[in-house]
Amino acid sequence: MKCLLCNNHETKEIYTYRLPQHYQENRKFFPNIKIQTCQECKISYCSNTERSNLDNYYKSIYEDKPKIKNRFKEFNSRFFSQILFYINHVRIHENIKVLEVGPNILGILPTLKIFQKKVSYYYYDQVVIKHNHKEIFKLGDYFDPLKSELPKVDLIWMSHCLEHIFPSDLKDMLNAYYKDLNKGGKIFVEIPNDMMSKNFKIPHTLFFEKEGVIKLFEKFNFKIIAFSEINHSSDKTEQNTKSEVNFTKDKSFLVKFYLLIQKFLPDYLVKKFAFKNFVLNGPYTNKVFIRFIAEKIDK
Numbered sequence: 001m002k003c004l005l006c007n008n009h010e011t012k013e014i015y016t017y018r019l020p021q022h023y024q025e026n027r028k029f030f031p032n033i034k035i036q037t038c039q040e041c042k043i044s045y046c047s048n049t050e051r052s053n054l055d056n057y058y059k060s061i062y063e064d065k066p067k068i069k070n071r072f073k074e075f076n077s078r079f080f081s082q083i084l085f086y087i088n089h090v091r092i093h094e095n096i097k098v099l100e101v102g103p104n105i106l107g108i109l110p111t112l113k114i115f116q117k118k119v120s121y122y123y124y125d126q127v128v129i130k131h132n133h134k135e136i137f138k139l140g141d142y143f144d145p146l147k148s149e150l151p152k153v154d155l156i157w158m159s160h161c162l163e164h165i166f167p168s169d170l171k172d173m174l175n176a177y178y179k180d181l182n183k184g185g186k187i188f189v190e191i192p193n194d195m196m197s198k199n200f201k202i203p204h205t206l207f208f209e210k211e212g213v214i215k216l217f218e219k220f221n222f223k224i225i226a227f228s229e230i231n232h233s234s235d236k237t238e239q240n241t242k243s244e245v246n247f248t249k250d251k252s253f254l255v256k257f258y259l260l261i262q263k264f265l266p267d268y269l270v271k272k273f274a275f276k277n278f279v280l281n282g283p284y285t286n287k288v289f290i291r292f293i294a295e296k297i298d299k
C-alpha cells in the first residue's frame with residue numbers, strides 16, 4: 001500500500017505486533033492488526049485498525065483503574081525529569097498557556113507548577129483531572145484534529161502520547177498544532193523508542209526511527225531545538241534486560257505499598273520516601289526512549 005504520510009512510497013510489512021499480555025481483550029479490540037513501514041519516511045504504523053477500536057480499548061482500561069490519590073505528585077519521577085529537561089532549554093514564562101493531550105489523571109501540571117504558578121492548562125482525555133488549580137479546562141474526551149477547536153497556546157505537552165495517535169490523524173494533528181501555537185510556540189514530546197527495543201505492542205499505533213520523527217516535525221514547519229535519546233546503548237545484553245525486569249517488579253511492589261500507606265503517614269516521612277524513591281534527576285526507567293522539543297517556525 002501507499003504510505004499515508006508521504007502518499008508516495010510503497011510500504012512494507014517488516015515488523016509484527018507482539019502477542020499481547022491480555023490476549024482476549026486485546027484481540028477483541030484489535031483483530032489481526034498489522035504494521036506497515038515506509039522506509040522513506042522512516043515511520044512504521046498500524047495500518048488496519050479503526051478509531052472506534054482505540055476509543056473502546058481506552059474506555060475499557062480506564063474502567064478498572066483504581067483511583068488512588070498520590071501525595072507529592074509533583075515529584076512523579078517521569079514528569080520531574082521531563083520538566084528539568086525542558087527548563088534546561090526553554091524558559092517557562094508567566095501566564096503560559098499549555099495544552100496537554102492524554103494526561104490521564106495526573107499530567108504535567110503539578111510538576112510544571114513547581115517552576116511557574118501562573119499557568120492556564122487545557123487538556124483532552126476521557127478522564128477528568130482533579131488538581132487544585134483555578135485555570136484548568138477540559139476541552140473534550142478526544143482531540144479530533146479536523147473538528148476540535150483549540151485555544152491559542154504556547155506549549156503543547158505530549159508525554160507518551162504521540163505513539164498512540166491514530167495514524168491517519170497524524171498529518172492533520174500536526175497542522176492543527178502548528179495553527180494553534182502562538183509565535184515561537186513549542187511542543188514537548190516523549191515517546192518510547194520501540195524501534196530500538198523492537199517492542200511492538202498494543203495500543204501503540206506509531207513507531208518512529210530518530211530520523212523519521214525529526215523529518216516529520218520539520219516537514220510540518222517545526223525546528224527541533226533539543227533532542228535526547230535516553231538509555232540509548234547498543235549493548236543491551238540479555239543480562240541487562242533481565243535485571244531491568246526485576247527492578248521494575250520490585251519497584252512496582254514498593255510503589256503500591258507506598259500508595260497504600262502514604263495517606264496515614266506524617267508529611268516528613270512521606271516526603272523523605274518520595275524523594276528517595278520517586279525523584280530521579282534524569283531517566284526514571286531503564287527503558288529506551290526519545291525526548292525532544294520542537295519549535296514553531298514562522299512561515
Ligand SMILES: [Zn+2]
Nearest residue numbers: 003006038041
Ligand atoms: Zn512515507
